[in-house]
Amino acid sequence: MQIKDVLLAPGAGAFFYDDQAAIRAGATQDGFVYVSEPITPGFTSIRVPASSLSIGLVLADDTVAWGDMMGVQYSGAGGRDSLFDTAQISDLTSRVVVPRLLDVDVSRYLDVCAKVFQPFEGRRLPLAIEYGVSQALLRAAAHLHRTTMAEIVCSQFNLPLPTRWVPIYCQSGDAREINVDKMILKAVDVLPHGLINSRQKFGADGRTFMEFVKWVATRTREIGRAGYRPVLHFDVYGWIGLEIGLEPQRIADFICRVAESVPGFTLNVECPADFGSTQAQIDNYARIVSILDDRGSSARIVVDERCNTLEDIRLFAKAKAAHLVQIKTPDVGSIADTARAVLLCKENKVGAYVGGSCTETDLSAQASVHISVATQADMMLAKPGMGVDEAFSIVGNEQNRLLAMLNRRQGQTQGVG
Structure with a gap:
């Protein structure tokens, strides 16, 4: 099953990106906002509405398998990737990732991930891209095999079908x-x-x-x-x-x-x-x-x-x-x-x-x-x-x-x- 087109759609995350360093330094809250200057690179204010970027894989039968890219609340802290920038991530996805996606067979989930997420210019792709694209690929594989995403994971990792509720x-x-x-x-x-x-x-x-x-x-x-x-x-x-x-x-x-x-x-x-x-x-x-x-x-x-x-x-x-x-x-x-x-x-x-x-x-x-x-x-x-x-x-x-x-x-x- 080939991917015949790729869609990108900007979206919103469910909360906010926060500058942890500024909060730890003593920034005070006024209602829902923090009153102080940001410290972590990329932040224009201490609290920034979370953004996301959806990627849709258009399959041969015109089904679209979606996944979402985003950063975490405390981006840029504790060794994490820098603040998520929708425009930058969209540009890199379009230039580097999309051509790779148009040349894979989505039925082989782990093999496809390994191929699509190869380093670019000697560096690992932003983790947000890996996260969103891997979701879309997992949904595409589940659609192709007429099964659940969990069953694709079990099959790929040789795991028994689960029965236990996860707390x-x-x-x-x-x-x-x-x-x-x-x-x-x-x-x-x-x-x-x-x-x-x-x-x-x-x-x-x-x-x-x-x-x-x-x-x-x-x-x-x-x-x-x-x-x-x-x-x-x-x-x-x-x-x-x-x-x-x-x-x-x-x-x-x-x-x-x-x-x-x-x-x-x-x-x-x-x-x-x-x-x-x-x-x-x-x-x-x-x-x-x-x-x-x-x-x-x-x-x-x-x-x-x-x-x-x-x-x-x-x-x-x-x-x-x-x-x-x-x-x-x-x-x-x-x-x-x-x-x-x-x-x-x-x-x-x-x-x-x-x-x-x-x-x-x-x-x-x-x-x-x-x-x-x-x-x-x-x-x-x-x-x-x-x-x-x-x-x-x-x-x-x-x-x-x-x-x-x-x-x-x-x-x-x-x-x-």
């Missing part, structure tokens, strides 16, 4: 209390993220953060159904290290105290500190993990910053430098590499969390569901956006539809046998 993790954004209530009422598996991205939200010595953690646990008991015990997952954007220092022992001590304040719950702490480089992050996170494990703590460390590409994930997983790796899909690049990343984590007995960003779209979120379910990741992010309802319905409904189709497929196979 869904919701993020609250700044509307913490209201969105936590929504998550609890909807019995979300993992919550609430919390967006602890400033000194004000973390508090002196972490007291504000610790009070919020205890409030979430209390609120879960107050309004949650009987027996409901979600995993409590908080992203602190490096603020433990920023506030109490970069000594692994002190960071581990603090995390233990937080976990002990919410008995009966598993606590995930994402990005407790940023040690400035990938290797430093690996060395120090491995130490924190070891301390927590030796103490038998219920707390788990989740890595995000400095763990972007497939190679980064390989290094963290092999070093046991996290209990759980966030596979931040737009930063990984090709969605095929997201599948590889999950399998790498499993091979090294490290948790695999298929994440992403609030800046994504409905199409990229749905494609991520198929990867998560096919590889049986440990959890996946409800995306896009910073609201609960929309993201939870997009990801949850797609998972339910997919599992219904896979269950039927397995029933048919068993019937034939």
Whole structure:
């Protein structure tokens, strides 16, 4: 099956691109905007509406298979690609990627990705291009084979058809209390993220953060159904290290105290500190993990910053430098590499969390569901956006539809046998 034409359509991401360096430096909020000058190259203001670029592969039967390119919320931070520029990405896609796409057989998914994503002028293509194009190619392969995207992944990686529900993790954004209530009422598996991205939200010595953690646990008991015990997952954007220092022992001590304040719950702490480089992050996170494990703590460390590409994930997983790796899909690049990343984590007995960003779209979120379910990741992010309802319905409904189709497929196979 050849691609006979390629369409490009500019679009909007579901949230905003934010200058993390400026926020960490103390930029104040006025309503929804930040009042200060941007720091990270490419940003004209601290908060920029997220843009995206859709790519449509026109197949021989005139079906159009779409995928979406975009950056992550904190573009240009922690070793990530720079701020997404629709015009630049569109130009590079048209000049370099489109001619490659018009010369492939979309039935061979991994082979096609390898061919289309070859370096250009000695450099890897922008990861946003890999991400969007790989989604479109996966949808095209699924259409050609009259199957689901998840089944293409299973076939390409020699995986059995999945049966297990993958837990869904919701993020609250700044509307913490209201969105936590929504998550609890909807019995979300993992919550609430919390967006602890400033000194004000973390508090002196972490007291504000610790009070919020205890409030979430209390609120879960107050309004949650009987027996409901979600995993409590908080992203602190490096603020433990920023506030109490970069000594692994002190960071581990603090995390233990937080976990002990919410008995009966598993606590995930994402990005407790940023040690400035990938290797430093690996060395120090491995130490924190070891301390927590030796103490038998219920707390788990989740890595995000400095763990972007497939190679980064390989290094963290092999070093046991996290209990759980966030596979931040737009930063990984090709969605095929997201599948590889999950399998790498499993091979090294490290948790695999298929994440992403609030800046994504409905199409990229749905494609991520198929990867998560096919590889049986440990959890996946409800995306896009910073609201609960929309993201939870997009990801949850797609998972339910997919599992219904896979269950039927397995029933048919068993019937034939």
